[in-house]
Amino acid sequence: MTMRAALCIWILAAVICVGRGHAIVKHQAEQDTVVDSRANTASLVNAANKEFVFRLYRKLAAHADSQGKNIFYSPFSVSTALAALSVGARGETHQQLFSGLGYNNTLLTQENVNQAFQMLLDRANETTRGFINSGTAVFVDNKFKPQPEFLETLRQSYLADGFNVDFTKTTDSENTINEYVKEKTNGKIDKLVSNLDPSTVMYLISYIYFKGQWASPFDPVLTKEDMFNVDENTKIPVQMMNMEEELHSYYDQGINTTVLQLPFNNSYSMLLLLPDDMAVLENDISRGHVTKWLKWMRPRRYDVYVPKFSIKTSYSLNDVLTGMGMTDMFGDRADLSGIAEGQKLAVSEVVHQATLDVDEAGATAAAATGVGIMLMSYRHIPVLKFNRPFMVIITERNTENILFMGKILNPKME
Template sequence: MMMRAVVGLWVLSAVICVGRGHHHLGHDDDKTVQDTVADGSANSVSLVNEANQEFSFRLYRQLAAHADSQGKNIFFSPASVSTALAALSVGAQGETHRQLFSGLAFNSSLLTQTDVDQAFQRFLQRANNTSQEDASEGTAVFVDNGFKPKPEFLQTLKQSYFTDGFSVDFSQATESADTINKYVEEKTNGKIDQLLESLDPNTVMCLISYIYYKGKWATQFDPKLTKQDDFNVDENTKVSVDMMNLEDRLHTYHDRELNTMVLQLPFNSSYSMLLMLPDVMATLENAISPNHVTKWLKAMTRPRRHEVYIPKFSIKTSYKLNDVLSEMGMTDMFGGRANLRGISEEQGLAVSKVVHKATLDVDETGAEAAASTAILIGRTSDLPGDVLKFNRPFMVIITERNTEKILFLGKIINPTI
């Protein structure tokens, strides 16, 4: 019953799309057009992928500089945030759309909204076709049963972002939040169990993206070698951690420019965790870019034997992204100047809140990570050496080696908090 209203609109929209006229082409013309479209599509996917990588580090730096993040671990999913914002851009117009594209690092002179939508379609298809991994990504939209979105908006979400659609009564704020939280909890294997703590009853739409990844190390750590050891939070603070130990042939790279040692720990798949141990954290986090990740992965051609020490840890993070995204230039969507007329004919719609939660568990067998982003829309009226010991603050990336897609990114200051 809950899905009927939204799904009905998707069906209507599909009929509208199918009903458009077609111009008949000869076989040669047809092949030429197909080849041209394929080349253009591949180029667009590459441009969007590069933009997503750029956005990852822009958002990281913004979070790291924020007062609320001082002295805290940072961990989030750039892929989840960019997917949610890209889906929102489907319904944005004018200056609001321009700000979203610019904030997401999309080059609007080279990319159209359709290019972006098709690229995310490819990304989500690839993520969910990785049968060797326990991994999933997706989106959902929860629409108030008294609100009428445009059929073409819902159709694009369904077709390009594989969005699940639900109709809810947002005037029942507690029940609606519970419904959304249970959906996200199920999709993230119980890791994100309370994405939304509260809901404004004036909410008319909630756009969700989620990501879940669980991988086993290609070479697992022996639990018998895990011992209590010190982790140096700063010059004056030490905490006791369970320090895992592994001796194996591993890929490493010493980045002299950043005075950082980089270790690649592969999962038994195409995914890897990159651990970066800098001499000075600020030097790394202020300069790190997608080019550095590319350079590191290309330079790691010969594995060498290393003895590695990494803390076993489990962390959870939570962010309200309104201020952070505004500081990245995405201002209009939050106020009276928001132009979300691609979502609905209704005037006065704006984003009221963007929240993001993430978790990361690292132990002897592997790593498990999850994240979810919620965009709430309402009415405006309303780290050289053979021994590598990660015993001081370090950064972490989970990436897909072939595409260099950054699934998760963060900084571990204190593994015990």
């Protein structure tokens, strides 16, 4: 009887977005029909990824460990890691992964999904000019021999780096993985792995990093201490940033929520959602809402107040993914024979970590900017103050791809 080896997946989102520095060379002689077919399947995968955003959010928000806490995660990073895992899954395990991700088995093959992620990552890399860095990495035990096809598909479609380690030397293995992660996340996550199980045979990591400067930065001189209303009985002091600016906004009467768009100096934006009732927003928000908001937003001059904050989140996604139907991969029924034949593999843990830093210059702490603040107007300017719990979405304005999503209950909660 073959012993079950431990397969760990760590998903990492360190401060916001997608796309890594491997350009995939396209054959210029590709026929138009092939290009169209790939574009169509990429569109199907993209649509499923957008739906996955909100299904995953509701599962995270409902989880006991999330109660009373900030929520922040990268659905794109989770999708990338699980899609990469599905390359090695077979049978019912593969069907559950596809179903959980929202991929229709009758319309999409594994090859379709692989090609779609290659296109999505490549396109993001081509259009983001260095402010986004993401990809995957596989750390394989020296004595474990994965299928060459599995590793090649990860390298080609998911931009994976590959490393051999000796997992029996736990300290050395931890240091190797942690140093890699620290470099890829610009120091944001410097100790991902600890107490490594020496029976581990493989680690699959998905990382993502975004550094964006506001198109119109906040003036640090205007940042003052103010109160943030965590709930009816709790107020905390925060550093509240302020600007008067013409910004795009929308009031959604259906869910009584004000939506404000803070654009970065690229094609990405942060959407800040200030609801009358957080529970209504959390239960109802969907892909369609984001499409509607971006379409119908109109510019208006606001006196805007947004808290300056840094948050970190960490999730074990085993229960959440099991609740989304991805059950077999965690137990004896796991079929990951596409990774390696003749060995009984199972996923021991899926962990997601994310950080978000918001300051006057942008969405990371390491920010610099040269954009001036517009002059104050003397006419009446409505005040929009994010001094109570709000939600945040990081999206690409043209494709509406949602890269990060979260809920800020307490800007000072670590």
